[in-house]
Amino acid sequence: MNRERAETFLRLLAEAEFREPARPPLPAPPGRLPRVMMSVALTRAAWALTAAGALDPETAQAVLADTDLALAARHRPEPPEAGMISSAGPGRAAGSASPGRAGGPIGAGRLARATFPARTGWRTPRADVSAPLAPAAPQGGPDRYVPIGRLVRFHDETISAEFGLMSYAHTASGARLIAAWHARDPLSSGRRGPPPVDAFTVTDDRGNRYALLFDTKGRPEPTCDLSLRPDPPSGIRWLDITAPGEQAVRVDLDRLADFPAPEVSDTDFSAGEHLLNRIAERLLTLAPEFPAQLATMAPVSLTSLTAGLGVAIAALEAAEVLSPLSPVPGRLATLCASLGVRDHGITAAPAPDLPEPWLSMLSHYHRRKPDTAPAGDGFAAVAAALPELDGIRLVLLGLHNCDGDTWMNALTLGSWVDRPVNHGPLEATFPLSIWVRDSTGRWHVARSTGWHREPGETSFTMRLTPPLTRSCTWIEVRATGPSAEVRATVPLCWAYP
Amino acid sequence: MTFGTNGPWFTCLPGCETEVPCGTGRHTVGWEAGSLRLPSHPDAEGELVLAALGGEKARCVELAEAWARHADDLSVLAIGPRGPADEIAVGWDDVIAAAQAGQAAGQAMGTGTAIGPGPAQPGPRLASQPGPTMARAAARRRQMQEQVLAAQRRRNDILSLLALGYGFQVRLIGQVAATHAAQHGGEQVRPALVAAITGRLAPVAEEWLGIDPDQVVVSLHSGRSWGSTELTGYGAGRRLRVSLPAGWLACVWACGLARVGRHLIVAVQEPGWPTARVLGLRSPGAPPEPLDVHADPDGPGNVPHWTI
Numbered sequence: 001m002n003r004e005r006a007e008t009f010l011r012l013l014a015e016a017e018f019r020e021p022a023r024p025p026l027p028a029p030p031g032r033l034p035r036v037m038m039s040v041a042l043t044r045a046a047w048a049l050t051a052a053g054a055l056d057p058e059t060a061q062a063v064l065a066d067t068d069l070a071l072a073a074r075h076r077p078e079p080p081e082a083g084m085i086s087s088a089g090p091g092r093a094a095g096s097a098s099p100g101r102a103g104g105p106i107g108a109g110r111l112a113r114a115t116f117p118a119r120t121g122w123r124t125p126r127a128d129v130s131a132p133l134a135p136a137a138p139q140g141g142p143d144r145y146v147p148i149g150r151l152v153r154f155h156d157e158t159i160s161a162e163f164g165l166m167s168y169a170h171t172a173s174g175a176r177l178i179a180a181w182h183a184r185d186p187l188s189s190g191r192r193g194p195p196p197v198d199a200f201t202v203t204d205d206r207g208n209r210y211a212l213l214f215d216t217k218g219r220p221e222p223t224c225d226l227s228l229r230p231d232p233p234s235g236i237r238w239l240d241i242t243a244p245g246e247q248a249v250r251v252d253l254d255r256l257a258d259f260p261a262p263e264v265s266d267t268d269f270s271a272g273e274h275l276l277n278r279i280a281e282r283l284l285t286l287a288p289e290f291p292a293q294l295a296t297m298a299p300v301s302l303t304s305l306t307a308g309l310g311v312a313i314a315a316l317e318a319a320e321v322l323s324p325l326s327p328v329p330g331r332l333a334t335l336c337a338s339l340g341v342r343d344h345g346i347t348a349a350p351a352p353d354l355p356e357p358w359l360s361m362l363s364h365y366h367r368r369k370p371d372t373a374p375a376g377d378g379f380a381a382v383a384a385a386l387p388e389l390d391g392i393r394l395v396l397l398g399l400h401n402c403d404g405d406t407w408m409n410a411l412t413l414g415s416w417v418d419r420p421v422n423h424g425p426l427e428a429t430f431p432l433s434i435w436v437r438d439s440t441g442r443w444h445v446a447r448s449t450g451w452h453r454e455p456g457e458t459s460f461t462m463r464l465t466p467p468l469t470r471s472c473t474w475i476e477v478r479a480t481g482p483s484a485e486v487r488a489t490v491p492l493c494w495a496y497p
Numbered sequence: 498m499t500f501g502t503n504g505p506w507f508t509c510l511p512g513c514e515t516e517v518p519c520g521t522g523r524h525t526v527g528w529e530a531g532s533l534r535l536p537s538h539p540d541a542e543g544e545l546v547l548a549a550l551g552g553e554k555a556r557c558v559e560l561a562e563a564w565a566r567h568a569d570d571l572s573v574l575a576i577g578p579r580g581p582a583d584e585i586a587v588g589w590d591d592v593i594a595a596a597q598a599g600q601a602a603g604q605a606m607g608t609g610t611a612i613g614p615g616p617a618q619p620g621p622r623l624a625s626q627p628g629p630t631m632a633r634a635a636a637r638r639r640q641m642q643e644q645v646l647a648a649q650r651r652r653n654d655i656l657s658l659l660a661l662g663y664g665f666q667v668r669l670i671g672q673v674a675a676t677h678a679a680q681h682g683g684e685q686v687r688p689a690l691v692a693a694i695t696g697r698l699a700p701v702a703e704e705w706l707g708i709d710p711d712q713v714v715v716s717l718h719s720g721r722s723w724g725s726t727e728l729t730g731y732g733a734g735r736r737l738r739v740s741l742p743a744g745w746l747a748c749v750w751a752c753g754l755a756r757v758g759r760h761l762i763v764a765v766q767e768p769g770w771p772t773a774r775v776l777g778l779r780s781p782g783a784p785p786e787p788l789d790v791h792a793d794p795d796g797p798g799n800v801p802h803w804t805i
Contacts, residue, residue, distance in 0.1 A: 004684045011575070011692035018579060018696065019710050066575035069652065073576065073585045073659055 001271065006054040006319030007063070013042050013311065014067040018074075038067060041345075044308030045315035052271040054319035143413075144170040144234065145395055146253050148177070149381030149495050154195045154243035160184055161195040163226070164379040164495060166398025168253055169411060170234065173454045176227040177212075177251070178409050180379040180400035197226060199244050204236040212241075217452030219461040222402045223409055257383045262488035264387050267480055272322025274482050276313070278433055279305070280335050284361045285447045285465045287339050306336060310345025327351050331358070338362050357435050357443035364442065364466055376470055377402050380492040388414065390431060390481035396490065399468070399475075406467035408436070408446055413457045437476040438468055470494050506675040506747035507531045508768035509754060511792075513664040513799045518589050519556040526557055526661065528668050533564045560661070563654040564669065569676040571686060574693035574746070576655060577670045578663060580700050580755075581800055585666065587659040595656050599649035664799025671751025678744035687717050690743045697746065698739060701755045706781070708737050716740045723764040728781040737781060749775070753801035757790050760805070770794075773803075 017039060046064055049055035148165040155161075161183035168177055183192040194214050202210040213227040228239075242248040269277065282305060313329050316322035322329075330351030335358060336344050354362070379400035386394045392414040399408050412430075434446040444464040451460035468475070476489045512529040524537035535541055535557045545562075548554035567573055578585055658669060674693070677686050694717070699710035706728075718724035718740040727738045741763065749755055754762045760777030763785055767774035771792040776785035790803045 004688055007688035008691050011688050012695060014575070015692050015696040015699075016711065018583065019699070062572070063575070066572045069655065070576040073587050073656075074583070 001054050002318075002320040003054060006049045006315070006321075007059055009315050009318035010042070010045055010049060010055065010060060010063050013045055013315070014063055017042060017067060017071065038064070038071060040308040041311035042067065044312045048272075048275060048312035049315050049319055052275045052316055052319065052321045054271070054316070054321050143172075143385070144168070144253075145257065145383040145385050145397065146255055147257050147381035147383040147398075148251055148255075149379075149493060150249050150251055151495060152179075152200075152241050152243060152249045153246055154200075155245065158185065159192050159195055161192070163224075164400065165251060166379050166381050166400065166409065167383040168239075168251065169383070169395065169397055170232070171411070171413070171457055173457055174227055174229075174231050176225040178397045179224055179226055180222050180398070180402065180407075181224055182222065182377070182402075194224070195243075201240075201242045202228065203240050204232060205238050206233070206236060208232060208236075210239075215452075217450075217459045219409070219450040219452070219459070220402075220407060220463075222400065223407060223461055225459065259384060259488065259490050262384075262386050262486050264389075264484055264486045267483060267485045269328075269480070269482065270321055270323065270326065271482055272313075272316035272319075273326055273328040274431075274433070274480070275316065276322070276328045276332055277480075279309070280332055280358060281433060281435075281445045281447070283335060283339060283341065284358065284445055285463075287361075287365055288465060306341050306344040308345060309336075310347055313346060313348070327353065331355070335362075339365075357437075357445065360441075360443035361445065361466070376496070378470055378494045378496040380494050382490055382492070384477070384488055384490050386477070386479060386486050386488055389479060389484050389486055392432060392481065394432065394434075394479055394486075396477060396488075399492065401467065401470065404467060406444070406464040407449075408462045408464060409459075410462060411457055411459050431481055433480040434462065435478045435480075436464055436468075437478065438472040439474045440472065442466075444468065504768045505531060506671055506678075506744065506751070507668070509748070509752035509765060509770055509773050509792075509801070510668065510671070511770050511794075511801065513668070515662050515665065517556060517560065517661070524555075524557050526560060526665075528665060531672065533561050535561055556657075560657055563657055566654060567658060567669065568672050570673060571677070571689040571693075572655065573658070573669055573673045574689060576659070577666045579696045581663065582700070585659050585663070587656055589660050592653065592656045592660050596653050599646075599653060662799065667751045667753075667800075671747040674743055674746035674751065675748075678742060678747060681719065690746075691715055691717055694741055694743070694746055697750050697755070698741070701750075701761065702737055702739075705756055705759075705761050706737065708735065712736050714738045718742045723776060723785060726761070726763075726778060726781040753792075754790065754803055757788065757803045758805045760786070760788060762788075762790075770801075 020039075043064065046055070046060040050057045050060050146168040148167055150165045152163040152165060153161070154163075161181065163177075164180040164182075166178050166180060168175070170176075181194065183195055185192050197212040197214045200212050202212055204210070210228040210230065210232065213225075213229055215225045215227060216223065217225050237252075237254050239251040239253065240248040241251060267274075286305065309332070313322065317324055329346055329348035331354055333344070333346040333348055334350040334352065334354055336342070336346065337350055339362075377400075379398060382396050382398050384396040386396070392412055395411040395413070397409045397411055399406065401407075430448060436444040436446060438444065444466060446462035446464055448460050448462050451458050472492055474489055474491045476487055478485060478487050507530060512527060514525055514527040516523045517526050519537065524535070527534040527536060538544060538555060538557050541558050541561060544552075544555055544558050548558070659666060670693075674690070677690060680686075695713060695715040698715060699713040702708055702713045703710050708728075712735050714736050716738070719742065724740040724742060724745075725738075726740075729736050729738060745763065748765045748768070749762050752765075754765065754773075754775055756762065757775070757777060760779055762775045762777045764776040765773060766776055766787060771794040773790055775788050775790055777788045778785055788805055790805055792801045792803050
């Protein structure tokens, strides 16, 4: 990795902005000054270099802010959130006002925005990438993960609800049951809010009583945490959960997760390749949103994700985090061609040897029946703590199908959890690529959709594309980080409301 | 033969002046021999003391402070002009509008001022919320306020310096480049210096050779010689590879000497005004020739024009 070359590349790209012919300003409402624009190529290159760790976000932000002010000072149009590096990646530029350019909100004045970064000196300190990683799990913590697979029902005159208990997790942040839940009005079958879990009684094998707290923790609606208060002692053997008017449901906490030991292996991906692979995954998850185009092989409009990819690849090569001989840019070009994505700017020749998971998803899309057999609602008890990967420990805590989608619930522990949140959403800062191979051999890519940060850990839910079917009896989860990969085979036993 | 200059970087630059709105009138601000001068404020230090006691600070004095604050700021190279044709259209109206917008933003954040961090606004404290959480939130809010206001102050500084006009802009660029050249900047500053030289050399090279500016490749020269030039490849693969020291920006480019006649000037041997001896290249790879160059002492001082 060559940080100096990375920064030089970005600064020279910014210099090229000034040599482009001046473009007419975009129309602006009366009383407002014209919009100013910065090229998508520049913002993409900045994003790629920071995402690959070749450039610290503060430096990239400073370069963009200088360019923003320099363009504004020359009567050029204004970029959106100039100077702010979004780790959300290329997709965050959706809605560009014109192809290949990042449009922005109209400001009060071309020079009035306070996006120029504050610096005590010219340069902000770089992140210490060599800093030792924090422990993957709280030291001496009571970490415990148990698959459950029980259903707790509740009925009264106004609500009929079920909690599918997928797993029990006890970490330094406390003990909770991870559940898929469903509630409806018995008279109208309309959906309802969560049932009154504070009326449930919970006792353990030692006679301790607990209250339940309902919390979605930023997850999609049908998933929740039922936290136990007070925090139970470690080593309890079971919990009895009793909803008002219902029989107690015993939750066995001595049950061991029964799956083979995960396999860990080194990967030989460079930081740039890892980033490009994640962009490919993003493309594969977005593609189903264009079923008509996929069916007819018509061009898919993913410009917001793919514009400037060629420059981003050049930036990664300049920073020496991507070898000019790497096959990944060529694979990405093939993938774009297969999905009908154009204007990506990748100059590498398309490579025929696509990874098996990509081929699996492409063949699924091109069979033109991605949605012909939606999975029925249900959940599978899962509790699998995977070995640490690049400072992250991933814990799988349940799968559920809802409304034709499959969701995988998880928890992560490790140093990355405590990184500043202003560097972008978890989806972009989460450094693992997660794929799932089902018992029929089909591959599914996981994309995080909702998360909740707590000190030392993050709860989040991933959506699998395409969804799993209920006939699936096991899955192999493959999590890949910048330096290693872990594979874990997890049996699935589905339960249905 | 040594290729360093025998005097300060600005020896080939005449003084220059402009007028700025200050208080209710317009005052002259000048630059002479590397320093900003405020003839209308003979006791600027005394005015600063009064300002610290609550008096209003004159814009001229603020400008002098901004000049000093940014005398080694590499952002000046990224934002400032690349050449006489690169017009920066920032006027005092823009500076005032930006300052007013910043003041409004400061008031919206609860500080009531655009240029100071202001008091922390802890907000109401709820009995149900734990103290440490509130303290953290207040600290975070205070930090954000300080960052925004510092950014606003910095932006206002830069805009004010740009509003002084091209003559002052190139002199500040020269000052920044000379500062970093003297410090033999390392990895931390090399990217900015390479980009700054590239951005200013490329249009000159286009006039000199007719080469596409995108085909100019610059590296930072750190030896005792003036550097090197080499023309390689052809067609789309043609490249003009130039290695120059950071001081070239100050001693040559900022003094308006980048191209004189048909020569690319790479160093100044005997600096002076309005006559100097420089080293010029007639073509890439050719040995540098000593050239006696002359500027019109009665010409516009802001943008010196040199002839052989």
